[in-house]
Amino acid sequence: MRRRSLLLAALPAGLVTLAGCGDDDKSGSSRASASPSPSSSPPPKIVDGPLPAVTAGVKFGEKPTVAKGSGEPSKNLAVKTLIAGSGRPVAENEFIQANYLGQIWDTGKVFDNSYDRGSPLLMQLAQGTIIDGWRYALLGKKIGSRIEIAVPPAYGYGKAGQPQAGIKGTDTLVFVIDVVSSFNSGSSAKGKAVAQNDAALPKVAVNTDGKVPKVTVPKTDPPKKLVSEYVLEGDGPKLKPEQTVLCQFQGLVWESGKTFQQTYGTGRLSQFSIEQMQQTVKGLAQGLNGKKVGSRVLIVVPPELGYGDKPPSGGLIKKGSTLVFTVDILAAM
Numbered sequence: 001m002r003r004r005s006l007l008l009a010a011l012p013a014g015l016v017t018l019a020g021c022g023d024d025d026k027s028g029s030s031r032a033s034a035s036p037s038p039s040s041s042p043p044p045k046i047v048d049g050p051l052p053a054v055t056a057g058v059k060f061g062e063k064p065t066v067a068k069g070s071g072e073p074s075k076n077l078a079v080k081t082l083i084a085g086s087g088r089p090v091a092e093n094e095f096i097q098a099n100y101l102g103q104i105w106d107t108g109k110v111f112d113n114s115y116d117r118g119s120p121l122l123m124q125l126a127q128g129t130i131i132d133g134w135r136y137a138l139l140g141k142k143i144g145s146r147i148e149i150a151v152p153p154a155y156g157y158g159k160a161g162q163p164q165a166g167i168k169g170t171d172t173l174v175f176v177i178d179v180v181s182s183f184n185s186g187s188s189a190k191g192k193a194v195a196q197n198d199a200a201l202p203k204v205a206v207n208t209d210g211k212v213p214k215v216t217v218p219k220t221d222p223p224k225k226l227v228s229e230y231v232l233e234g235d236g237p238k239l240k241p242e243q244t245v246l247c248q249f250q251g252l253v254w255e256s257g258k259t260f261q262q263t264y265g266t267g268r269l270s271q272f273s274i275e276q277m278q279q280t281v282k283g284l285a286q287g288l289n290g291k292k293v294g295s296r297v298l299i300v301v302p303p304e305l306g307y308g309d310k311p312p313s314g315g316l317i318k319k320g321s322t323l324v325f326t327v328d329i330l331a332a333m
Helices: 132-138 282-288
Strands: 054-056 077-083 095-104 110-113 121-124 146-151 173-183 227-233 244-253 259-262 270-273 296-301 323-332
Antiparallel strands (some): 077 146, 095 121, 095 173, 146 173, 244 259, 244 323
16 A cells, blocks of 8 residues: 655545536536644744754755754754755745655654655645645755755644654654645646547647647447557556546537536646545546556546446436547646
8 A cells, every 4th residue: 555645744636526517517616635723823923044954865866864962953944055946936825846855853753754755746736735844945946956944833733743743742753855846727748649540539739738639429339348558648657446536627529529527727636546446437547547647648438437327417428428538648646
């Protein structure tokens, strides 16, 4: 089972709500994260230090070694840019991918790091989804930056601490964070266009401006078997069944050509587990499995791998409907 990061304040609740969708759902029912919970602390004062030295692994992307804290840490949030990136600044509510190492100020004990796992953390910088120390420290930082921060308890785990990680309610936490990438509602797949030569399949636009790609469904009978084809082929790692996917997507009904749900243009992205999607729309899960991050994929789902004779009530999907999806795979964890 994939180990959940200690940084996340809540498990993502952004499962694609296909089972409950209505007609052309542009309201963004595919929420990208759990609803934010009220913050227990006002915004922190951000100061330059003190911060312990990074003694080894000083390059971006390298696992750092950090000295133990010296003296008393600040009661404020200490933030220092060790390496200034050249990408765009990160904004509130965006998703970011970041590698990090976290340790306790007093002891220098490392309690968590993503470098050893070989996979950056994917999370949303929003209230209630990540510890506040990260949320406030990373806003406005540029992609490609390495940031060191010292987080007092009020902006970490509070008085309760995090016993499973050996963190007490009085512990100040030190993090080194490499901001790898970020995604927002204007993000699209950026892969290489793949020829669409099969006249029996829908044609999908290859725009990469974050706007909904036009899908033209042919006036023919749908295929009887699952179809999963690249429209834009990315160069990222292949998706695995146990991963969570961050994406833009739209779903259409083959028979009518009408959209029943989408994220494009809603101001939100969608985040869902492939394994859990297997319990809802098997064809969508199977069609994404093994596809490369950074790709746009066309998936045609026959009824037996979709909703069959039990479609959602009151919507565009009917008994025996074939479903057409376009999915921009932005990131995975």
